[in-house]
Amino acid sequence: MRLPAVAGQFYPVSTRELGKMFSSFFDRQIQKKKAYGIVSPHAGYAYSGRTAALAFASIKNLLSIDTVIFIGPNHTGKGEMVSISLEDWQTPLGISQNNRTLGQAIINNSNFISHDEEAHRWEHSIEVQLPFLQFLHPKAKIVPICMLAQDIDAVRDVGEAIYEAEKETNSNFIVVASSDFSHFIPAEEAEKKDKKAIEFIEKLDYKGFQKYVEENNISICGQGPIASLMYYIELKGGKKAELLEYTNSGATTGDYRSVVAYASLLFPKVIP
Numbered sequence: 001m002r003l004p005a006v007a008g009q010f011y012p013v014s015t016r017e018l019g020k021m022f023s024s025f026f027d028r029q030i031q032k033k034k035a036y037g038i039v040s041p042h043a044g045y046a047y048s049g050r051t052a053a054l055a056f057a058s059i060k061n062l063l064s065i066d067t068v069i070f071i072g073p074n075h076t077g078k079g080e081m082v083s084i085s086l087e088d089w090q091t092p093l094g095i096s097q098n099n100r101t102l103g104q105a106i107i108n109n110s111n112f113i114s115h116d117e118e119a120h121r122w123e124h125s126i127e128v129q130l131p132f133l134q135f136l137h138p139k140a141k142i143v144p145i146c147m148l149a150q151d152i153d154a155v156r157d158v159g160e161a162i163y164e165a166e167k168e169t170n171s172n173f174i175v176v177a178s179s180d181f182s183h184f185i186p187a188e189e190a191e192k193k194d195k196k197a198i199e200f201i202e203k204l205d206y207k208g209f210q211k212y213v214e215e216n217n218i219s220i221c222g223q224g225p226i227a228s229l230m231y232y233i234e235l236k237g238g239k240k241a242e243l244l245e246y247t248n249s250g251a252t253t254g255d256y257r258s259v260v261a262y263a264s265l266l267f268p269k270v271i272p
Contacts, residue, residue, distance in 0.1 A: 001088055002089045002120055003090055004092065004127065005122045009044070010043070012045075014092065018093060021049065026057055026136075028054065034059075035174060035268055036268075037176060037177065037267050038177070039179060039222075039226055039265040040056065041179065041180050042179070043180055043249070047253075051244075052262075053132060055265070058266050063136075066140060066172050067172070068133055068141075069143045071158065071177050072126040073148075073223075073224065074119055074125075074148035075125060075221065078121070079119025080118075080148070081147075083114060083118075083146045083148070084116070084146075086100050089127070091134060094138060096142045099141035102169050105164075105165035105169050108165075109161040110158065110161035112153075113161060120146055129178050145158065147222075149224070150224025152207070154228075155206065155231055158232075159230070160231070160232075162228075163236065175229050177222060178222055178225055179225055179226050180222070182218060182260070185219075186257055187256035188256075190248060193218050197209060198263060201241045202240055203240065204230055206231045241265045243265050244263075244266055245263065248260060
């Protein structure tokens with residue numbers, strides 16, 4: 001069992017307090033669309049919770065899927081280059097069962113991905129996403145993937161492994177890429193840099209996105225998870241992403257001199 005590592009830090013440890021927080025996060029009237037996946041931020045809920053909630057709430061087909069694949073960056077440096085957890089995960093809202101069959105199929109189709117729990121043990125990028133899913137769809141299973149390697153080869157490998165595993169197992173899932181955007185720069189500068197990166201995401205140009213982020217040293221911590229999701233969707237025949245919300249920590253703190261930026265995006269399904 002993977003136990004909570006950041007409950008009480010990034011989000012409340014109290015089930016009651018979490019419920020009250022989510023009731024306020026999910027109070028918006030929004031347009032829902034069937035989706036292949038989303039990009040969702042992973043900061044403390046006080047800063048990015050409403051933006052993350054918007055991404056999850058916008059998925060029209062959420063309750064019809066049986067599994068969510070989470071792809072998050074590795075902030076701790078522990079574990080393998082790309083690590084899948086095969087454990088069940090616990091949060092204050094309950095236990096999410098691991099879809100080990102799908103997870104093992106992803107490993108079998110990859111040259112990069114290993115079964116490794118150490119990378120996940122203290123990493124927050126996936127854990128903070130899980131309560132949103134548990135609040136909306138508590139019966140959904142999970143496959144957590146943690147990326148230390150985020151280069152183009154790892155991106156293609158992860159995206160293709162998910163695509164091939166889906167065909168082999170006939171699984172019904174969506175993919176959540178966990179990422180914050182620019183870190184610790186003035187809000188105006190962050191928005192300028194991030195909006196250019198988001199243009200590549202909207203066009204589903206994962207190669208252009210990777211090149212822009214790397215050549216301009218954009219501090220998008222989950223660039224690999226985002227690009228892996230983009231490549232998977234390209235293989236699926238998807239065409240675009242839609243920006244749902246862009247904001248930054250200054251909206252909470254009032255200090256726009258040095259912010260962390262957050263974006264939620266949805267990748268709509270191509271409907272025959």
